[in-house]
Amino acid sequence: MPAERKHEPFALSLGNDLWLRGDVRVMQDGRVKPVVIISHGFKGFKDWGWFPYVAESLADRGFGVISFNYSRNGVKESDFDELDKFARNTFSQDQEDLSALCAALSNGELPLASNLDLQQVYLVGHSRGGGASIVYAAEHPTAIGAVAAWNSIAKPNLFDAAFRDKVRLNGVAYMPNARTKQLMPIHADFFDDLEQNEERFNIAEHAGKLAMPLLVIQGDRDSERILTDNRLLRQSAQQALHITIAGADHTFNSGHPFVGTSDALEHAIARTAQFFHEIGRS
Helix, strand or coil: CCCEEEEEEEEEEEECCEEEEEEEEEEECCCCEEEEEEECCCCCCCCCCCHHHHHHHHHHCCCEEEEEECCCCCCCCCCCCCHHHHCCCCHHHHHHHHHHHHHHHHCCCCCCHHHEEEEEEEEEEECHHHHHHHHHHHHCCCCCCEEEEECCCCCCCCCCHHHHHHHHHHCEEEEECCCCCCEEEEECHHHHHHHHCCCCCCHHHHHHHCCCCEEEEEECCCCHHHHHHHHHHHHHCCCCEEEEECCCCCCCCCCCCCCCCCHHHHHHHHHHHHHHHHHHHC
């Protein structure tokens, strides 16, 4: 009989009503699997669009896959039903979340723990999640085996000076979500955190100094801001494997709700799986 893919959810309490809610997917064939942790980006969540499909696809390719919601991503049960938490999200909180998740993994506290190979832990991050993954790997060089950054940011500040000034003046400013039509609040915490940790969150510099292999996948039809960041990553991390997917936009030509995969998304999945498998064999 073919092996069964198991899927079990989890919820880790961080205190102060902050939670890491996630899923573990792994094939049941009697062998432990290298671990892939998937990080979503800004205005993303573990069940957005193709994230479940990517997790399933990587599990089918021989990995134990963990996808999760960052604790202040603004999503509990449905699209952005915790905007009060979203408003006060920071890059420091992202790092605390990744630390808590990896500690739970190491301590065997996640579902299907007996199927996971703790000696091979890899990170995949999309957009802001790519930047967070690079920073985490730089700060935990013995715990992480490799990083794949998909359409990643290279600079942590996601806003222009006018938006920052509005937040500084009023304590909060709002950005529209074109998909949900919500006005999403950003508090000063975001900018305070960046100013206090400028060197820590120099993503491009960290990328160039990573002690482990780095794969950077970039669609050439992404926004100009992300394409500019990709050029910075190419310059700073020349040791990385850089792949450009022609015709691919920021979400690899597949959106939310998920209605099907795309050639660009399949390319990203296949190259990422190949990259991690080759590291595991080396």
